[in-house]
Structure formats: C-alpha cells, structure tokens
Amino acid sequence: MTIQAPLQPGTTATGTIRSVDADRNAGRRGERFNWPVTVVLVLCTLSVLVPLYVTITMAFKTTSQAVDGNAFSLPAPFSVDGFVQAWQLTDFPRAFGVSVLVAAITVVGTILLASFTAYAIARNWDRRLFRWSFFYLLAAMFLPFPVLALSQVKLTGLAHLDNPFGVAILHVMFQLSFSVLLFTAFLRSIPAELEESARIDGASTGQVFWRLVFPLLAPMSATVGIFAFLASWNDFVMPSLITSNPALQTLPVLQQMFQTQFSNNYNVSFASYLMAMAPAIIVYLFTQRWVMAGVTQGAIK
C-alpha cells in the first residue's frame, strides 16, 4: 500500500491503523486458513456485489433488451446508448459540475475550519471559552437534521443562499462536530516540545500552525476530507430542500427529478445511477484504509 508512508505520524496517534496492519499479517503466519468460513464470506459478498453487477449490466444494455426486466442477463448487444441518452437527458455535465463544486467547497472548508478550531481548542483547553466551544460544537452531533431543516430552508432563502453555495456551507457545518473531534484528539497526541522549540526559534502562532502543525495533521486531514467528500457527494436531502433552482441540483437529487422521465428506459436510468455513484466508489478504492480507520476513530473517541 502506497498510502502507508504518509500515514506514519498517524499510526502513533491512532493505533487503529496499526492494529489493522497487525491483524493483516496474523492470517498469513498462522499457516492454516479457515476455508469453510472463507467460502461463506465469499458467498456473502454477493449481497454487496449483485446490486452493483445489476447496475453495470443494465447500464450497458439496449433499451429493448433492458425493458424485459431481467436483471441478471448480460448485455447483448453491448451498448453505450443508455449513457449517451442519460448524459443528454439529465444534462449530466452541469449536475456533475455542481456536485464537484459543492463537494470541493465542503472538503476544503471542513479541513480548514475544523483544523483551525481544533488547534485553538486543543492549545487553550485551560480557558473556559475554548473548552465550552468544544462541547458546544460537539452537541450538534445529537441534533437530528429534520429538526433544523425547515428553519434552515427559511434562513438560507432570506440570506440568498438557496443555492449550491448554501448547501456547501451547511455541509461544512454538519461535518464540524465529527472533524473537530478527530483533529482535537490528534492534536493532544502531538508532543508540546515540538511547538515549543519552534517558538524558541521565534515563530509566531500562525507560523507554528502553518509550517508545523498543519503538515503534521495531514493524515487526519485525509480522513476528515474523505468523510466530508462522501457525506457531501451522496447527500440527497439537503440540496433537495435548500437549492431552489432545479438547474443547480446535485447528482443524487437529479436521479429523483428524472425518475419519472426515465420510465421504462431502464438502461438510461441505470447508466445515470452508475455515473452518480462511480466517483464515490473510485475515491473509496484509493482511500479504503482511511475510510475504515475514520469510522472506528469517530465512534470510539
């Protein structure tokens, strides 16, 4: 795994990544594999893989083949018509652009705001303002979105933020609790001597943060960034409620808007679904270990 090198500082702070690594070798050293369990597990993966297999094969069928409703047959003939039609019907490039914009603002905004805030909190824990801010931000983890939604729709409308930009701001706000929690825990594990020696050399707080702390946070920023991306990219409810102009909707909302127009052109609808889910799957393929470690850290810290 190429990701391992930049993760080195992370391994000391988290332990989770390390324990996954330790476990990864355990099977190999233990000579005998448990084959019956392996076979059962491989069969269980079908529950994950079959829906994805169906999505892919349906997307590459012709409309006349797809209409028979047989989910498991292979495309014959192989056709990209579904993609062409879905591309034009849903104006895919525009929705893709909106989704990328919202996700990019969310990722950058979350990493910057959460690391600033966590640094201020972690280094001033003895001050009541900072300590209480931490619990204030954390409390939002317990607020169900439906409780806030209607008032948020009203307020974003008043502030002329009933657009993808407003959606991105709200996405950042909803990622804050989890992200500040991860960053703060990580910052507490960085030895104070590092920062003190930089200060003795005359560095200001800003220089210490940008030149020393922020680079050290890199593995945690990766985890925070990936979760912000996934949450933002896959979100349906927030853009569907906040964004008032249908032409500025994100990909998940687009699927719902065109659901009736897809009607029985299953190849078109599945091509559209596939194009909506593919970017998240690709990101996941490259970042699995951060995703897996992030879940455990978020829940247990």
Added chain:
Amino acid sequence: MATTTTESVTTAGSRRRGGAAPRLQSGRRGGAGLRTKRSRTDPLFLVFLIPTLLLFTLAITLPAVMGIVLSFTDSVGFGDFRFIGLTNYVAVFSDPAILQAYLFTIGFSLVTVLVVNAVAFLLAIALTSKVRGKITLRAVFVLPMVISGIVIAYVFSFLFANSLPALATTLGFAPLEQSILANPDLAWIAIVVVTAWQAIPSTLLIYIAGVLSIPAEVYEASALDGASAWRQLVSITAPLTAGYILINLVIGFKNFLNSYDIIVGLTDGGPGTSTTSVAMSIFKGFNGGDYAYQMANATIFFVIAVVIAVIQLRATRGKAAL
C-alpha cells in the same frame, strides 16, 4: 446571535487579564500539569475559533432555537404570527398520520438495528478469523457505505419490483409474485433490507475494532481448556465487546430514526402512508404550509433524540470503564 458570542469572548478575555484572578488561574494551571505556560491567549487563537462559532451559531443553533420557539406559534413559515401555547402539540399528539409515522419509524428502527447488529457482529467475527484474503473481503463489505442512499434505493426498487417477483413466479412462491413495494404490509421489509445494506459497513468496522481489542491469549487459554467456538463466542467475544455492542445499538437506532432518502427511493412513503417516516412527515409539512405544526412535531422528535443522546453518553462512559 452574533453580538452575544462576541460579548462572551470579550468578557472571558478581560476576566483572564484582570488583577488577582490570573495569578490564581496560572497557579491552578501549573498544578494541573499543563505543558505550555502562557500568560494570555494569543489573539490568533480567537481568530481561529470565533468565525467557526459564529457560522455554526447562525447555521445550526439559530434554526434550532427558531424552530422550537415558532412551534408555540401559528406561523406559516413567513409573515406575522402569534403565540398559541401548546395548541400545536395537542394537535400533533391527536393526529393519526403523525402517530402512524412515529409508530412506523420506531418499529422500523428497532427491527433494522437488530438486523444490522446481528449481521455485522457475525461478519466481524468471521472477518477477524483466519480467512483467506480478509483485507479484500473487508473492503468489499465496507463498499456500500460510500454509495448514495437514494441511488442504491432506486437500484433495489428495480430488483424488488421486477427481479424478485420474476424469481418467485419461477419458484411458484405465491406470496412474493407481486412486488412487495406495492404491498402496504410488506413494503417496510424492503426498506429494512436497503437500510441494513448501507448501515452494516460502519457497524461492522466498529465491531472489528472491538474484536481485535480482545487479547489473543484469552482465546488461546480457553482453547487449552477445551472451549468450543460457540462457548468462546458467548463467554469471551460477546461480553468483552459489550461496550461496542451498546455503542452500535444506540448510534444505529439514532440514525435510523432519521431515515429519509432510502424511503424516498423505494416507496416515497407509500403505499398510502404505510411507510412514511417522521422525517418525511416533517418535510412534507413544509410543502403544505403548516410550518409551526411540523415544528412542534420536530421539537418532539428532538426531545426523543436528546433522550437517546443521554443514553449514548452513558454507553460511551460505560465502554471507557471496560
């Protein structure tokens, strides 16, 4: 909102800078054994903190407070309103549609949380045993977590509407020859299946961390004493991961109470209103213009969430003691 926060900042700052108090403060700080000695906070730390607090207050706290206050009024979402006391709450509690939404949401969440945890726990045990290719297997089982709920719900709705009835017809299994999505008594099962499909990965990862936290020696010692695999599961794995089980049950239940997009993709609350969740009833109320009424509904929902949050905090503390 903005001014309140700034005020509290200045008072906190000046209190620190005041006469006798700082000496006391620094003495206490030294006693607590903190690493850095600073006479006062670098203003940059406030620059790092305050914008976040302001934005957060505007985006999260203000809507929450606004919603709760307006739930005691006759507001329709805009314009004038007057306070009408608990009228909305009385109406919510006597509205059969909302009671049905609560019954459905709580029942569905209970069933789903049990299904998800049973499957994820067994998978975690299997995936930490000596199986071949466990890293690849783990990556496959976690994959559903990264797929948009509404998109995968549409994929499954095709399978439930076409493939499952076709399969049932071939096998001659009459009850499933009609799409279960069109059956008011069975549609909830489809929602449980898809919700579980998406929720199992994160639950599984937490259980894997739990199982890996048990020292191997415990199993080796029990194996020497002749304990069966079942006995190890019941007497070692389950009790030693009790904290993780509790966390997963609480987090899962809390998340499922908010279910929305998967239901939109599968049944859109139907057939009839048989699968309308609380979140869905709140959002639908928005289009209907009965804003204050649905805010009362949302406030009740919030109280339930707070109760669960308290349980969650207790659960987390319980785990730390393990």
